[in-house]
Amino acid sequence: MILDRINADLIAAMKDRDPERKEENQAKVLTLRTLLAEVKSFQVNNRKQPEDTDLMAMLAKAIKQFRETLDNATGKNAAGVVREDIAAQERTKITILEKYLPVQMDKAEIESLVAQAITQSGAASPKDMGAVMAIVRPQTQGRADGKLVSEVVKAKLAGA
Numbered sequence: 001m002i003l004d005r006i007n008a009d010l011i012a013a014m015k016d017r018d019p020e021r022k023e024e025n026q027a028k029v030l031t032l033r034t035l036l037a038e039v040k041s042f043q044v045n046n047r048k049q050p051e052d053t054d055l056m057a058m059l060a061k062a063i064k065q066f067r068e069t070l071d072n073a074t075g076k077n078a079a080g081v082v083r084e085d086i087a088a089q090e091r092t093k094i095t096i097l098e099k100y101l102p103v104q105m106d107k108a109e110i111e112s113l114v115a116q117a118i119t120q121s122g123a124a125s126p127k128d129m130g131a132v133m134a135i136v137r138p139q140t141q142g143r144a145d146g147k148l149v150s151e152v153v154k155a156k157l158a159g160a
Helices: 001-014 018-045 051-072 083-096 108-121 127-142 146-160
Strands: none
Touching: 001 018, 001 051, 018 051, 018 083, 051 083, 108 127, 108 146, 127 146
């Protein structure tokens, strides 16, 4: 179970006193504690233990938030300010959390699934994007970034 791995990694990071990995372990502890706070909130709100699918959704949401912060820190904000220190922290957090997600699909796999979904739904124009996404989304849930899937579908339907 993913939650067991997260707890074990948190304990290992807290116990590791190697000075060479101090900064890495601090980032890991902070990131995993933040995630476990989200898990605790889920437990309180839903009065049940989260399943792996729930945890994957929480991980995906956290990674998405970190990516948005990363985009803002790398100058994709209104002011155009670049904060490399924040960007480095966000990259570290994303790397830590991605270890708990299943192997992500590459773009070629996504394009193959989208092509099959377009054929299956009979989509012919960008107006049919909802039908294609309805077929593709369950197959890519937790295994591919929704934004990337959406971009692939748009590109395929624009060229169709």
